[in-house]
Structures are given as C-alpha cells and as structure tokens.
Amino acid sequence: MTPIEASAPGKLMLFGEHAVVYGYPSIVTAVDQRIYAKAESVAAKTFSVIAPEVEMPEYSKSVEDVGNGQIPRSVEFLERLYARFRAKYPQAQGISVTTRSEFSSKFGFGSSSAVTAAFAKALNELYSTNMTEQEMFDLCYKTVLDVQGVGSGFDLAAAIWGGTLYYVKPAKVVEQLRIDELPLVVGYTGIKADTASIVNRVKAEKEHGPVVDGIFDQVGALVEIAKTAILAADWRLVGELMTQNQALLEELRVSSPELDILIDAADAAGAYGAKLSGAGGGDCMIAVTDVHKKEDVERGIASAISIQGTMKAGQVIHVHTHAQGARIEG
Numbered sequence: 001m002t003p004i005e006a007s008a009p010g011k012l013m014l015f016g017e018h019a020v021v022y023g024y025p026s027i028v029t030a031v032d033q034r035i036y037a038k039a040e041s042v043a044a045k046t047f048s049v050i051a052p053e054v055e056m057p058e059y060s061k062s063v064e065d066v067g068n069g070q071i072p073r074s075v076e077f078l079e080r081l082y083a084r085f086r087a088k089y090p091q092a093q094g095i096s097v098t099t100r101s102e103f104s105s106k107f108g109f110g111s112s113s114a115v116t117a118a119f120a121k122a123l124n125e126l127y128s129t130n131m132t133e134q135e136m137f138d139l140c141y142k143t144v145l146d147v148q149g150v151g152s153g154f155d156l157a158a159a160i161w162g163g164t165l166y167y168v169k170p171a172k173v174v175e176q177l178r179i180d181e182l183p184l185v186v187g188y189t190g191i192k193a194d195t196a197s198i199v200n201r202v203k204a205e206k207e208h209g210p211v212v213d214g215i216f217d218q219v220g221a222l223v224e225i226a227k228t229a230i231l232a233a234d235w236r237l238v239g240e241l242m243t244q245n246q247a248l249l250e251e252l253r254v255s256s257p258e259l260d261i262l263i264d265a266a267d268a269a270g271a272y273g274a275k276l277s278g279a280g281g282g283d284c285m286i287a288v289t290d291v292h293k294k295e296d297v298e299r300g301i302a303s304a305i306s307i308q309g310t311m312k313a314g315q316v317i318h319v320h321t322h323a324q325g326a327r328i329e330g
C-alpha cells in the first residue's frame with residue numbers, strides 16, 4: 001500500500017475560551033500553519049513513529065502493546081489514537097507514521113489536536129474506513145480525553161472542519177461561519193501556557209461559588225453577538241467584543257502580565273480590540289485591526305517590552321485565518 005499523507009491546521013480561539021468547557025458556545029478559526037502525518041502500512045506488527053521535531057524522534061513498539069505501559073508524552077496522542085482506531089477497525093498489519101509541523105508546539109496553536117486529526121485523516125484514507133468528519137471527531141476527542149482528561153474539543157473541531165466555527169462541545173453544534181478571512185494580528189508572549197492546570201484552577205473556583213458562573217453567562221451572551229458581528233464583517237464591533245471578552249477573562253484571572261502588555265500595545269497602536277487566545281497564562285494574544293492599521297499594530301506588539309523582564313518583546317506570528325480543515329496531501 002502506498003503511504004498516505006494528511007494534514008490538519010492549527011487554531012486560534014476568537015471568543016469563549018473556558019466557558020466552552022461548560023457547554024457555552026465559542027468561536028474558533030483554523031490557521032494556515034499545518035501539521036502533517038504520513039501513514040504507511042508495514043508488514044511487521046509494529047507501531048512506529050518518526051517525528052523529527054520532538055524530543056523522541058524515533059519510537060517503535062509491538063502493535064500488541066499499543067496503548068499499554070509507559071507512553072512518552074510526545075507520541076501519546078498518536079499512540080492512543082491508533083489504539084482506538086485498531087480496536088474499532090482491526091488491522092492485520094502494523095503502521096509507521098511520520099510527522100512534521102509548520103509551527104512550534106509552544107505557540108498554543110493546538111499542535112496535539114492537529115497531529116491527532118491529521119493521523120486520523122490519514123488512517124481513514126489508508127484503510128478506506130469511510131469515517132465521517134463527526135466520527136473522526138468522536139475518535140479524536142476520546143483520544144484527547146484519554147491523554148489529558150479535560151478539554152472542550154474546540155481545537156479538534158478546527159483541525160477537522162477548518163474555517164471559522166461557532167462551536168458547542170463536544171461538536172454538538174459545529175456551524176461554519178461563511179466569511180472571508182478575519183483581519184487578525186497575532187502576538188506570541190514567548191511563554192508556554194499550561195492549559196490543563198489553568199482549566200483545573202477555573203474548575204475549582206467554579207465549584208467554590210457563583211462568581212465564575214456569572215462570568216460564563218456574560219461570555220456566552222457575548223459570543224452570540226460576536227457571531228452576528230463576524231458574519232456582518234463588522235470588525236470594529238468584533239474588536240470591541242474582544243476587549244469585553246478580555247475583561248471577563250481578566251476577572252477569571254487567567255490573563256498574565258505578558259499578555260496584558262501585548263494587548264495594551266495593540267490597543268495603543270490603534271487596534272479595534274484585543275484579547276488572549278486559549279487558556280491564558282501565556283501563548284498568544286490576538287487583535288482585530290483595520291487593514292490600514294495592521295502594520296502599526298504589528299510594530300506595537302513587536303516592540304512591547306516587559307517590565308517583568310520575562311519577555312523581551314512580543315513576537316508577531318503571521319497567519320491567515322479561516323484555513324482548510326484536515327485534508328489528504330499529494
């Protein structure tokens with residue numbers, strides 16, 4: 001059998017992070033930086049991974065042991081997905097998978113979900129299993145829960161369906177927003193966020209009293225307005241709503257000094273609005289701008305100096321939004 005290469009995009013959360021974990025709607029866009037997984041059926045009964053960009057570049061084990069024993073973190077999504085795939089679609093042969101990425105796993109673009117989606121897409125094609133996108137999502141989402149226990153699956157939805165999605169977990173609602181590209185500027189703080197620990201802290205606070213629920217109700221209402229504003233390409237309003245969403249995220253105490261500095265820099269340079277994207281604590285911020293202000297906003301972010309000394313300057317990451325979902329390459 002000839003090898004099959006598939007790819008899936010990274011993502012940026014536009015509105016509704018954290019609340020989405022509790023069933024509120026969110027809006028996510030796929031970005032045009034992708035992860036690739038090439039799958040090849042092999043006669044040996046082994047599961048092998050070649051991933052030059054991670055700390056365990058080569059890994060192999062018997063297919064009988066897939067999903068069992070100690071699994072290195074860098075291959076865990078691939079191995080657990082393959083374990084679930086084999087359980088559903090038994091295979092006589094083994095498999096070799098080679099991955100490569102167009103973006104650093106540090107950015108918070110959802111590299112784990114993208115690599116999982118790309119591998120699922122490649123397996124589906126290789127073995128003609130005819131999974132629908134929904135079935136692929138279900139398999140990948142179970143895999144993500146196997147590995148990290150928490151997550152709304154918004155990043156998987158972006159990786160599988162692509163475009164810009166109005167999303168309610170777990171893919172209960174996946175509505176494609178029919179727009180062109182969003183006028184976004186993306187700034188990276190240089191700090192890797194620990195999503196699971198931030199999500200768990202919010203969970204503990206939510207269980208402690210009504211404050212978090214009150215914030216989430218406001219986020220949920222804001223997402224509905226944002227959906228209409230995005231569909232109308234009213235970027236000024238989209239920016240204002242981002243600023244409001246950011247204020248609610250600050251109330252949740254998930255922002256960070258570095259994110260705040262980059263967001264302030266974007267605002268000072270004339271952006272319509274800005275917010276963190278994802279769990280918070282680091283990773284990236286996003287700003288919506290008029291096309292004529294884009295360069296000013298990029299310069300503002302790139303020259304923002306941290307008073308904390310933890311960040312020299314924001315790194316502008318050039319991406320196109322509304323990218324295509326998981327696809328077969330070649």
Ligand code: PMV
Nearest residue numbers: 017018108151152195278279
């Ligand atoms: O940090 P990221 O990019 O994985 O985003 C996390 C977003 C949360 O809403 C906080 C968690 C989730 O799974 O939706």
